Every structure is written in structure tokens, then in C-alpha cells.
Amino acid sequence: MKQLLRRLTDAFGPSGHEDAIRDLIRKEVRGLADEIRTDALGNLIVRKRAGAAGRSKGEPCKVMVAAHMDEIGLSVTHVDNKGFIRFASVGGVYPRNLPGSRVRFMNGMAGVIGLEPTDHSSDVPSLDRMFIDVGAVSNRDCPVKTGDVAGFERPFLDLGGRVAAKSMDDRIGCAVAIEALRKLGRSANDVYFVFTTQEEVGTRGAQTSAYGIDPDLGFSIDVTGWGDTPGMRHFEMALGKGPAIKIRDGGMLSDPRIVRWMVRAAERNRIPYQREVLLGGTTDARAMQLVRGGVPVGCVSIPCRYVHTASEMVDMRDVENAVKLIVAMLRTLPKLD
Amino acid sequence: MATSRRGAAAPSLTLLRRLCTAVAVSGDEGEVRKIVMQELKDTASDIKVDALGNVLVTRKGRGGRRLRVMLDAHMDEVGFMLVAENGDGLYELTAIGKLDARGIAGKPVLVGHKHTPGVVGAKAIHLMSAEDLKRPISAEALRIDLGPSGKASVGDRASFAPNFRRAGPSIMSKALDDRLGVSILIELIKRAPANVDVQAAFTVQEEIGMRGAQVAAHHFKPDLAIVIDATPANDLPMQREGENSFYNSKLGLGPVIYVSNQSAIDDPRLVRFFTETATKARIPFQVRQPGGGGTDAGAIQRTVAGVPVISVSVPHRYPHTAMSISRIEDWHNTHALLYAALRRITPDVLRGAGG
Numbered sequence: 001m002k003q004l005l006r007r008l009t010d011a012f013g014p015s016g017h018e019d020a021i022r023d024l025i026r027k028e029v030r031g032l033a034d035e036i037r038t039d040a041l042g043n044l045i046v047r048k049r050a051g052a053a054g055r056s057k058g059e060p061c062k063v064m065v066a067a068h069m070d071e072i073g074l075s076v077t078h079v080d081n082k083g084f085i086r087f088a089s090v091g092g093v094y095p096r097n098l099p100g101s102r103v104r105f106m107n108g109m110a111g112v113i114g115l116e117p118t119d120h121s122s123d124v125p126s127l128d129r130m131f132i133d134v135g136a137v138s139n140r141d142c143p144v145k146t147g148d149v150a151g152f153e154r155p156f157l158d159l160g161g162r163v164a165a166k167s168m169d170d171r172i173g174c175a176v177a178i179e180a181l182r183k184l185g186r187s188a189n190d191v192y193f194v195f196t197t198q199e200e201v202g203t204r205g206a207q208t209s210a211y212g213i214d215p216d217l218g219f220s221i222d223v224t225g226w227g228d229t230p231g232m233r234h235f236e237m238a239l240g241k242g243p244a245i246k247i248r249d250g251g252m253l254s255d256p257r258i259v260r261w262m263v264r265a266a267e268r269n270r271i272p273y274q275r276e277v278l279l280g281g282t283t284d285a286r287a288m289q290l291v292r293g294g295v296p297v298g299c300v301s302i303p304c305r306y307v308h309t310a311s312e313m314v315d316m317r318d319v320e321n322a323v324k325l326i327v328a329m330l331r332t333l334p335k336l337d
Numbered sequence: 338m339a340t341s342r343r344g345a346a347a348p349s350l351t352l353l354r355r356l357c358t359a360v361a362v363s364g365d366e367g368e369v370r371k372i373v374m375q376e377l378k379d380t381a382s383d384i385k386v387d388a389l390g391n392v393l394v395t396r397k398g399r400g401g402r403r404l405r406v407m408l409d410a411h412m413d414e415v416g417f418m419l420v421a422e423n424g425d426g427l428y429e430l431t432a433i434g435k436l437d438a439r440g441i442a443g444k445p446v447l448v449g450h451k452h453t454p455g456v457v458g459a460k461a462i463h464l465m466s467a468e469d470l471k472r473p474i475s476a477e478a479l480r481i482d483l484g485p486s487g488k489a490s491v492g493d494r495a496s497f498a499p500n501f502r503r504a505g506p507s508i509m510s511k512a513l514d515d516r517l518g519v520s521i522l523i524e525l526i527k528r529a530p531a532n533v534d535v536q537a538a539f540t541v542q543e544e545i546g547m548r549g550a551q552v553a554a555h556h557f558k559p560d561l562a563i564v565i566d567a568t569p570a571n572d573l574p575m576q577r578e579g580e581n582s583f584y585n586s587k588l589g590l591g592p593v594i595y596v597s598n599q600s601a602i603d604d605p606r607l608v609r610f611f612t613e614t615a616t617k618a619r620i621p622f623q624v625r626q627p628g629g630g631g632t633d634a635g636a637i638q639r640t641v642a643g644v645p646v647i648s649v650s651v652p653h654r655y656p657h658t659a660m661s662i663s664r665i666e667d668w669h670n671t672h673a674l675l676y677a678a679l680r681r682i683t684p685d686v687l688r689g690a691g692g
Contacts, residue, residue, distance in 0.1 A: 039642060077628060078626060081580055208640075208641070212643070
């Protein structure tokens with residue numbers, strides 16, 4: 001699974017430009033599903049139909065499982081006379097994580113982020129005082145232009161039980177979804193694994209794909225924060241204590257019936273889990289919840305340290321237990337009454 | 338009448354003047370709607386006005402596999418609404434759409450369907466203390482003054498007074514955002530190429546949240562959508578030596594192709610298609626910096642199961658004020674680019690999903 005994760009996190013895919021990661025995921029799921037298609041906004045929809053047991057009682061339950069393919073990045077606003085590149089953020093990019101970072105553009109060009117000097121070195125610099133340096137000396141010889149998009153670049157780090165990489169958010173969700181699909185076999189449910197686009201800029205792919213699929217219920221697989229490094233307070237998620245069953249986050253209250261379904265699957269199969277209450281941030285589940293006449297939703301989270309940096313870190317036991325939990329969930333029928 | 342490059346007639350100044358002189362503040366777009374309906378009554382196979390007041394026009398093409406292409410331009414302009422009466426012809430006001438309160442004091446306005454003339458008043462500069470001058474003007478401190486015989490009602494809308502004029506290569510007027518787009522869209526429908534099904538939406542209430550577009554896209558369910566709007570040009574000389582490295586669409590550089598803004602990430606396939614079209618047809622163009630702002634594309638992209646979108650705008654200075662400026666050449670080139678794009682677009686443009 002680490003090899004899959006390395007391939008997924010290395011791939012290019014800032015919001016709105018997910019071609020490369022989508023092609024990679026499409027290769028990974030080939031042969032595992034009944035239907036694979038791409039919708040109008042580039043969401044990759046991978047359908048595994050219900051087995052005979054599910055269809056014997058009439059229409060099987062339609063379950064949508066969302067993991068987002070896109071990552072945060074930067075887009076070029078201007079290339080100045082000396083070849084320095086000004087940029088805007090794509091998704092939630094924290095300025096203080098940037099100076100000295102490395103980026104890579106879609107055309108393969110790499111660069112370094114520099115910072116204009118200030119009078120007060122303790123100020124948190126804003127994005128408009130930074131620039132990307134690709135080694136160009138003028139506007140004309142710069143291989144990058146307004147509108148081009150870059151992702152962050154860091155080699156995958158294998159620390160044994162834990163791994164760190166850029167875009168663990170949410171390539172880890174994609175990896176878990178792919179492995180769950182591989183292990184699922186026939187289930188009682190009609191399952192749509194959706195690898196969504198444009199989550200980081202407002203859960204846009206999830207909204208439109210959920211409209212198209214019109215599921216009976218759904219859940220997202222995404223990273224959540226962490227509470228187990230020095231100074232962290234008010235948040236209990238810890239690496240190695242199991243996948244998190246989300247009760248609520250900044251944009252969504254999980255449906256209690258979905259939470260019960262998840263907890264029951266975990267306890268029956270003796271899978272460790274944590275209960276998550278997140279005050280900020282949200283996931284694709286929020287968009288799914290409010291589509292058409294509404295959808296009951298929840299989320300399975302992977303605890304992750306240093307979210308939205310280029311070195312997001314997860315524990316492989318949590319990842320493997322997340323796969324087990326999701327397979328166990330999908331093999332049972334969620335009770336919605 | 339000017340003709341743009343590929344033989345399709347460019348929109349006329351006469352039409353643009355009529356559109357800019359009309360008053361149509363968000364939520365009350367009737368005067369512009371009437372002009373649109375008159376212009377298109379002999380042209381389209383199907384015109385209807387929906388529940389919100391959007392004008393929805395279909396012009397089917399002929400032959401082959403045809404794309405359903407939605408084109409969008411918004412009919413509304415920013416303006417004011419009267420919120421309370423103070424007596425003696427004075428009314429308190431609120432802004433409809435994003436307006437800079439500092440820029441409206443002293444401007445002439447027209448109020449209500451009767452177009453009652455008035456002025457936006459603030460405290461006279463002669464009477465202001467040093468302290469007063471430091472504080473920014475707020476909309477609450479301003480009044481619309483109709484004079485003692487002027488009649489209006491609370492809830493009436495007011496717009497900047499019409500002031501259209503041509504000045505050499507430039508057009509100066511209120512409401513260039515988005516009458517420039519509306520005039521272009523009217524011409525595109527009149528001479529719609531046969532290789533596409535044109536679904537045109539003249540939308541309402543864009544300035545207060547892209548509301549008309551959302552509903553219009555739900556009606557059409559197009560294969561893709563192109564939004565024609567007006568975008569700010571930030572090309573005045575810098576005060577300091579520094580290069581303008583921020584938002585810098587400019588007058589005179591041609592139609593502005595969007596790549597992304599707060600409301601939407603434009604579909605990279607459509608961005609590529611438009612820049613290729615402009616290059617092949619030798620139409621000047623510029624690429625808008627990613628960053629702030631929004632157009633109807635944001636609402637359209639997210640309707641039903643999703644729609645690939647792109648915005649192409651005419652650059653203009655002093656947006657959302659009593660008088661904006663744009664270049665006739667940029668307006669005509671925007672029309673030319675859109676016409677050239679419609680003529681060469683095929684279903685293949687959407688092959689290879691997304692970015």
C-alpha cells in the first residue's frame with residue numbers, strides 16, 4: 001500500500017487540473033469495477049453494483065463514497081521584468097509555510113519560493129510579498145505564464161510505521177478508497193466510489209457528482225487534524241489510535257444513523273476507531289448532504305499531522321484500519337429508519 | 338456599421354447607447370429586457386422569459402453532432418434602493434451590488450420607473466472638519482435629494498443617470514458592466530453559426546449573487562457555458578517606480594480570457610480552445626490574473642450535474658461607478674473572438690476530461 005500511496009502523492013493535481021491524477025487512479029481501478037466514467041467536471045465515478053443478495057429485496061441502497069483527487073497549489077498571476085513569478089493560492093495555502101518551499105508546474109518546470117524582506121522579521125508575510133524563482137532572468141525567457149498552475153514538491157518520506165508526503169490530503173483518501181474497492185467483492189449495496197475534483201476550492205466536484213448520482217446516503221474519506229504534538233489543545237485525534245468516525249466538523253453534522261452504522265461495523269469487527277469533533281474545516285460530505293432533497297452523510301477520517309504543508313504525516317495502521325472499516329461498513333446495509 | 342474580422346457584423350454603437358441609457362438595477366431589469374426582446378423577435382426560434390425575468394433564447398443549428406452551448410450576459414447594473422423617507426425630497430439609501438460609497442457622493446441619479454432626477458448628497462466639503470475628512474464616507478451618511486417636488490417611494494430603485502458618449506477610440510458610460518456583454522450577445526444570436534445549438538441567457542440579478550444564471554442553467558442544462566462580462570482594467574501608471582505585478586488587465590490589449598477567480602476555475606480545455614482560436618484568427622487577447630472577482634460562470638458551473646465554463650470579458654476602467662471607460666476596439670475584438678470560437682467549436686473540445 002505504501003507504493004500505491006507514493007505514486008498517488010507524487011502525482012500532479014491542483015484543483016481544476018486533475019488530469020494526471022485521474023489517469024493514474026483510472027489505471028489503478030481497472031478491472032475492479034462494473035462501470036468507470038468521468039462526468040462534466042472531471043469527477044471519476046467508479047461503480048460496483050450490488051450482488052444478488054442486495055438486489056433480491058428490490059432496489060439496493062445507493063451509497064456514494066467520495067475522496068478528492070485535487071490538492072492545494074499556486075497559480076501564476078504575473079511574471080515580472082526580471083522573470084520572478086507572482087502568484088495566488090489555489091485552495092487553503094498558509095503563507096507562513098511557503099518561503100523556501102519548492103513547487104513544480106504542470107509543464108515540469110520547478111521553482112523555489114522567495115520572500116521580499118521586511119522591517120519586522122516576526123511578521124507573518126502575506127502572499128503578495130512572495131514570488132517563485134525558476135531561474136529565469138527576464139519575462140521573455142521565463143517558461144511559465146499567467147494562469148499556469150503549480151503543486152508543492154517534496155519527496156515521499158517513509159519513516160517505517162509512519163509516512164509523510166505532500167497532498168496526503170486527500171491522496172490518502174483515494175488510496176483507502178482504491179484498496180476498499182479491491183477488497184470489497186460483491187456487497188449488498190450499489191456503491192459509487194467518486195474521486196472528486198475541486199474540493200479544496202469549495203467541494204465543487206462533490207456537489208455536482210452527487211447531483212448526478214442521487215445517492216441514498218454517502219460518506220467522504222478525508223484527512224482530519226491532529227492533537228498529539230506539543231502544544232496542541234482541544235482536539236483529541238492521535239496518530240495510531242485508529243481511523244476517526246466524524247461526528248461533526250466546521251461545515252457538517254454527520255447523520256447519527258450513519259455514525260451508528262460506522263461504529264457498529266468497527267465494534268463488530270474489533271477495528272480501533274476514534275470519535276472526531278472538528279471545529280474548523282470541512283469535507284466533500286458537506287456538499288453531498290445538501291444536494292437535491294438532501295442526503296444522510298458522514299465521514300471516515302485519517303488522522304494527519306501538519307495538514308496543508310508539504311509533509312503531511314499519517315500512521316499506516318490507521319490507513320489499513322480505515323480500509324477494514326470501510327469494507328466492513330459496505331458489506332452491511334445501513335439502517336436508515 | 339463596423340464589421341469585425343470574420344464577416345459577422347460587430348455590435349453597433351446605436352444599440353450600445355440604447356442599452357446603456359436604459360435603467361435596470363438588479364431585480365428590476367425590465368427596460369433592458371424590452372430592448373433585448375425587440376432586437377431578437379425576428380431572429381430566434383424560441384424566446385421565453387422565465388420566472389425570475391431571465392430572457393432565454395434558443396437558436397438551433399443544423400446538421401452533424403452539435404454542442405449545446407450556453408452563452409450568458411447579465412442585464413442588471415449596480416445601483417441603489419430608497420430605504421427611508423426623511424421629508425423634503427430627501428431619502429436614505431442602500432447600495433444594490435458592490436459600490437464604493439466614496440465614489441457616489443455628488444452623482445446625478447434617476448429614481449423609479451418615472452426616472453425622477455436627483456442627486457446623491459453628502460455633507461459639503463466646506464463644512465467638514467479635519468476629523469470628518471479623515472473618516473471614510475458610509476452609505477448611511479448619504480442621501481438621495483429629489484428636491485421638494487420630486488416624488489418617489491421607499492423601495493424604488495435608483496441608478497446613475499445615463500451619460501453615454503463616444504470619445505474617439507473610447508466609450509464612456511454608466512453600466513458598461515454588462516451592457517457591453519449584452520450587445521455582443523445580441524449580435525451573436527442574430528448571426529449564430531449553424532454548427533452549434535445556441536442557448537443564450539440574458540440574466541438577472543448577477544450583481545447581487547449570480548442568481549439568474551443559476552436558474553437559467555438549470556433550464557438549459559448545456560454541454561458548456563461561455564459567460565460574456567466586463568472586467569476591471571487596472572492599468573493606470575503606478576505612483577512609485579515599481580512594476581504593477583498585481584491585477585493588471587489593460588485597455589487596448591483585447592478580450593480578457595479568465596483562468597480562475599473566486600467563483601470558478603475555468604475549464605482548462607476551454608481556456609486552451611479560446612487562446613488557440615484567438616491566435617489562429619489573429620485577434621489580440623490577454624489572460625486575466627487568477628484571484629478575486631466572480632461572474633455568472635460560478636453559478637452555472639455548479640448547477641445540476643456540473644457544466645464546464647469559461648468567462649471572456651471586455652476590459653473597462655472605473656467599474657461600478659457613475660462612468661466607466663472602455664475601448665471600442667476591445668469590445669469589437671471580444672465579439673470577434675466569441676464569433677470565431679463558436680464557428681470552430683466541436684464536441685471534441687470536451688474530449689480529455691477537464692484539467
